[in-house]
Amino acid sequence: HERALLNEAAAMATPMPVLDERGTLTYAAADPIGAVVADIARDALTLATSPVLERVRACSGPTCAAWFLDMSRPGTRRWCSMDTCGNQAKKTTWRTRNPSGTTA
Ligand SMILES: [Zn+2]
Structure with missing residues (x-):
């Protein structure tokens, strides 16, 4: 229809x-x-x-609603931008692993 x-x-x-x-x-x-x-x-x-549609992803950033086109070769990109959401996610992971917040 x-x-x-x-x-x-x-x-x-x-x-x-x-x-x-x-x-x-x-x-x-x-x-x-x-x-x-x-x-x-x-x-x-x-x-x-278009095959491009298979590469359209939603950003994994918890506060981000952006969609992006994953043109990486393995197709495993998770964030709309490494500078914003990707970096934020990395920092969060680091804090989780280092709860004391001390820098070695
Ligand atoms: Zn994002």
């Missing part, structure tokens, strides 16, 4: 790029709403059939 709807939407006319006399590029469509829906549907279909 959803597939049929997407196919139908994707078949609609997408916005047409129009260059006006001042050199500004705009997008025109006979049915503007339908054109936007068609654009979205085409993107959705491309993404849904």
Whole structure:
């Protein structure tokens, strides 16, 4: 059902790029709403059939809701960014292993 709807939407006319006399590029469509829906549907279909979708992950950071694309070779990336969530997780692990907080 959803597939049929997407196919139908994707078949609609997408916005047409129009260059006006001042050199500004705009997008025109006979049915503007339908054109936007068609654009979205085409993107959705491309993404849904793409192998990239298997690499989309949710960040393991406890307070993070980010999604990221795991392009690492083994496909085991856990955080949206090593600089933020990855580092935070490392620090938390370190504190758990060293409850006294002393530096050796
Ligand atoms: Zn994150």
